Amino acid sequence: MLISSIKNEILTAVEAACQNQFGQKPETLKLGYPPQVELGDFTVECFPLAKQFRQNPAQIAQAIAAKIEPSKSIQSVAAVGPYLNVKIYNRALFGGVCDEIVQQGERLGNTDMGRGQRVMVEYLSPNTNKPLHLGHIRNGVLGMGVSNLLEATGHTVIKANLVNDRGVHICKSMLAWQKWGDDGTPETTDTKGDHFVGDWYVRYAQEEDKHPDLEQETQGMLLKWESGDPETLKLWEMMNGWVYDGFGETYQKLGLEFDAFYYESQTYNLGKDLIQDGLQKGAFVVAEDGAVIAKLPVDEFGTQRDGSQKVETLLRSDGTSVYITQDLGTAKMKFDEHQLDRSIYVVGSEQNYHFQCLFKLLDMLGFEWALGCYHLSYGMVNLPEGKMKSREGTVIDADDLIEEMFQLAADEIRGRDSEGELSDEEVQKRAFAIGMAAIKFYLLRVRPELTINFDPKESISFDGFTGPYCQYAYARCASILRRAQMQDFASVEADFSLLGNEEELQLIRALIQFPEVVEEAARDLSPARICNHLFTVAQTVNQFYHKHPVLAAENPPLIQARLALINASAAVIKKALALLGIETLEEM
């Protein structure tokens, strides 16, 4: 018996009862869950029916409850105030859910909500002059998490990375290396490529104060690059290559994947023709100084300080393009190349205004797909001392943090392994999985739009509302299931009617809700919803674990039923963690 059939059975029964009692079917029926499991497994709110049938909702509940007879799955229906609480036979409830979860396998929790929809998720999008930092990690895990959610709900997802590989910033690194680098390379200095290039960027900043003419040299180099000077291009390609090698390592550690890479060196000239179209259509205008601008509607953008209408520059007065010029072109290219229905940009909230403009401009150009563009904005990651500032050296480096989490987890594991039974390899494997789980969960557990105050102590915690806590609940389930395999219960059939204590009911409810949570999370583009529900499941598993023995339960049919419940719970935890990009461990 599928859980969806149970739900349908309830809805059908209520519809029939309404037909019987009031002569018409209800217009809307919402199936929910009672606040306490003792009250029932499902509930139907009678408030909407009150309007339709012009009666007090409590009376309606009473009347309907009286008309519903127990059926295949429905054990009883009770009217409690305006609520219709439905109790399902434990046999059907537990048996149905556990069987269904096993059958679904990898597809557990997946839905076809987004079937046929093509979505691009652009995320990370780093500059190539510096290594990645904590903010990039938030972006990366959010981008991956959202992509996973969209895939689980049936969307076709294209994960894209728009690399900012050109401009003054990279020229600064190039110039510094050229002047003082002595032909050093990441290999000769044993430095990770992106850090190597980043070091030259820092060196540039240091020398800038002493050499005021450096800036002019940088501009000169940028001009050479733009004119296609072979030597400059060669240097540029070499240094970017080092950066990509470095980024690649970090992506792999964090489990970040991309289906498409865009490079600004190839896109920065896009968009100019769109601007011309816009001018012809009259969407844009040429300002007195020669720049092409767009006037932004006051009702959406407000006014300037002096009260006048806001404007956005689309082409500089010298005719060259600005950032938003190429963004317009790239946006169109994405839709043209991939036949997208939606295009999501995972970019920090400091660019809220930029994307509001971008999408409005696309709309002004008459692209109907502009409605499919969405800026998934996320808050900054601040430190206890305040904002991360590269000048003050307070930026938390991504690779350093990954290493630190790994070491902390390794110390913890060794501390628990007093007998020294674990091989170094095993310790490292677990430490990596646990360390990454801690940092990813910490960054994903709050809504994207919230600013995170990065508390180092809390972020490295393995207790409470954390990734390792959830991994631990899984490992416990896995341990029970392993032991069960060594014993011989297989000949006995599970008797699900023996289940039904409070912890079991709470557990089964959390498992039932999982697919709904996945859909909500996908709809809201919020992996935090998965974190919250995952934690509830893990917490409930731990409570059940302490209160009720599985392998030492009273009789084999009960043991088998509880094993099935544990198996189903483990599967849900594993899938939820996978959606967050977090590994599970069979042993911790």
Place this chain on the structure above:
RNA sequence: GCGCCCGUAGCUCAGUUGGAUAGAGCACCUGACUUCUAAUCAGGUGGUCGCAGGUUCGAAUCCUGCCGGGCGUGCCA
């Protein structure tokens, strides 16, 4: 000035899109390992849901106005 975001327990956050008595984690106090892993569990302490109105049978949730904080605000990205 204007636009967007945030405001719930000492701290960090949930709150099923308007429904049953507002929930967790951390911190603090007390208890539970010869029993499937104590990275765990049980109990206790802790609330004018920023303030004031409004809509509704019903508001932390929707509307209006304030207060406080953050990010932005035409030729940077």
